[in-house]
Amino acid sequence: MKKILIFSEDFPPNVGGIAQWAAGMAESFQKLGYDVAVLTRFLSQEIADLQRRSSYPVRHMRGNYWKKLRTWYAYKGVKSLVKSGFLPDTVIATTWNLARGATGLAKKFGFRLIIVVHGLEVTRKMTPIKQKWLKETLNAADLIVSVSHFTKERVVSQHGIAPEKIMVLPNGVNPEQFFPISALSDWRRKYQLDGQKVILTLARLKERKGHDRVIQALPKILSEVPNVRYLISGKTDSDYARRLMQLCRDLNLEKQVTFIGYIEPEALNAHYNLCDVYIMPSYELTETGDTEGFGITYLEANACEKPVIGGRSGGVLDAIEDGKSGFLVAPDNILEIEEKLLLLLKNPEVAEKIGKYGRERILKSLTWERIAERLAETTPVG
Structure with missing residues (x-):
């Protein structure tokens, strides 16, 4: 052997x-x-x-x-x-x-x-x-x-x-670890999500992940889909996290954006399943070379049959099949982020089709x- x-x-x-x-x-x-x-x-x-x-x-x-x-x-x-x-x-x-x-x-x-x-x-x-x-x-x-x-x-x-x-x-990705589930009432109650459309970013709170771009897109999103909540995971003891919280205050989004802290590994699958759209519009910090080499988190969300949105940057182009398992956006283009989020939030049949394709792609080759x-x-x- x-x-x-x-x-x-x-x-x-x-x-x-x-x-x-x-x-x-x-x-x-x-x-x-x-x-x-x-x-x-x-x-x-x-x-x-x-x-x-x-x-x-x-x-x-x-x-x-x-x-x-x-x-x-x-x-x-x-x-x-x-x-x-x-x-x-x-x-x-x-x-x-x-x-x-x-x-x-x-x-x-x-x-x-x-x-x-x-x-x-x-x-x-x-x-x-x-x-x-x-x-x-x-x-x-x-x-x-x-x-x-x-x-x-x-x-x-x-x-x-x-x-x-x-x-x-x-x-x-392991499709036996990440998969669709519907029994989420306790989690929805915890975050007060009943009747809400949920956007999720589940990643470390680092600048290149693009959380700020999603927050900047929210006012336009809320004007067309008022019942939207944005959940952000990750430890909140960094300068970047504090800047994100201040941005929420500046845009009067404190009720629409919830910082949910570090998520234990055994709870990851449930959290992916809470969302309607998974997004992480990563971009490269050219001055330091900090970039997204791939982005396993997109595959984890896809394995739960969730549509994903990622930044057209770094290795994300290999993680997302644009237009099929999700969408790639220019991470510095807030308008494009708004458009793709609204497309998926206002058209659940499109989101469902993309999410199902994402899991099928994983089962076949990933x-x-x-x-x-x-x-x-x-x-x-x-």
């Missing part, structure tokens, strides 16, 4: 796209008959205990000053795993930072090294030495997997990596198992 090591700094119950990628692919490769192990960062005993409940072994890398010494800890972690008897045929590193600690070991022990590039970790501004390390690490890989065409283009244009070395493989199959079909894994 071929052995695969998923090597990831982030892993559930930690949240985020990289953690979801690692867990989704680990579970899927195991279903496909591979002997799978996961190597991840140790954060707390509670998280370690939760991870040990997985059907495959989850080993932990420990260490202080993680950001400065992660390459060393990665090297030690992989070497220790090999010495314990798990010699992988393939190591899949979910970020180049960790992969840098495994490049020498790949040559020594003869395993294939696959590096996943998501977006921000290769598009953000970085020092010349980090650029040098990134390029050296990516060139040392047997294969680079990019989650979007956008990210691939940036790896080629910004870091000089040969395009033939890069495979574009989109993110996936489950994690299908993504793992495509990786295995395209390149020798193991």
Whole structure:
């Protein structure tokens, strides 16, 4: 049986796209008959205990000053795993930072090294030495997997990596975790949503996510559909969150916009199902290189048969099939955001058709198992 090591700094119950990628692919490769192990960062005993409940072994890398010494800890972690008897045929590193600690070991022990590039970790501004390390690490890989065409283009244009070395493989979603449900009376009561049309953004409260653009579009939306509520998830202890709240006050939208805080993973599916339209008009912050590498949240909403609206920016173009699973909008065009929201809010039959197509698209080609199959079909894994 071929052995695969998923090597990831982030892993559930930690949240985020990289953690979801690692867990989704680990579970899927195991279903496909591979002997799978996961190597991840140790954060707390509670998280370690939760991870040990997985059907495959989850080993932990420990260490202080993680950001400065992660390459060393990665090297030690992989070497220790090999010495314990798990010699992988393939190591899949979910970020180049960790992969840098495994490049020498790949040559020594003869395993294939696959590096996943998501977006921000290769598009953000970085020092010349980090650029040098990134390029050296990516060139040392047997294969680079990019989650979007956008990210691939940036790896080629910004870091000089040969395009033939890069495979574009989109993110996936678990349709058994995200699916349509109708028993939501308790949640609707909690947020006082009876008789309301609901717009939702379920993501970290970061400027590039475009919450402010949706808030600016609301006055026009409310003039035509008065019973609209906008739910915004995420921790509210940042300057950006406070700016959003002030914008709501300035536009007299405090009753129409509700900041619902951090949502526990087990409640995500219910929250997606609360909405009539899911929106996240992401855009790139060019001064920092902060951008959306893909946007798994669009797939999660689609899996719940919800229509989605995303910014025509970054890797979102791979996440949304424009006009079919949702709509792409110019994130700085408030008029276009208004038009697409009104189209879906005023025409529930259109919203339903788009939402159903979104789930069908996922079941056909965007489950994690299908993504793992495509990786295995395209390149020798193991």
